[in-house]
């Protein structure tokens with residue numbers, strides 16, 4: 001009797017171990033997937049490579065948001081320009097250029113973002129990029145983990161809809177004023 005019980009218990013333990021192992025493998029797979037996605041997402045349009053569109057969570061009580069990119073690369077031999085952007089999430093999207101005013105970072109709307117031939121333009125947050133996109137009249141707050149579409153219009157390459165990932169910045173960067 002006790003021998004059967006012991007065998008049963010042993011089998012049970014093995015079963016539990018197998019379940020634990022499956023759970024562990026599952027967790028590792030999930031981790032691998034999430035780590036993989038942390039490296040970003042890219043979009044191609046003609047000679048342009050649009051790298052990792054992302055946004056920082058919007059501040060409560062505000063109706064604006066900022067969209068950044070790891071970079072936009074123009075691999076072609078002809079210059080291009082980002083001339084327009086739109087999203088269902090905001091009343092309008094402005095192209096902003098950053099500049100230093102003393103030690104305060106300021107933003108100004110510009111008609112277009114130049115993408116010279118054979119070049120890479122950084123549009124990162126925290127003062128690392130020269131430009132970003134500003135969502136004005138935001139219809140709902142941007143929360144960590146959200147995704148939304150934005151359509152970019154390039155002078156030569158044409159229109160491209162890309163997915164923007166909302167994520168908390170790893171560094172807070174420079175405060176900026178508009």
Ligand SMILES: [Cu+2]
Nearest residue numbers: 096107134178
């Ligand atoms: Cu701005």
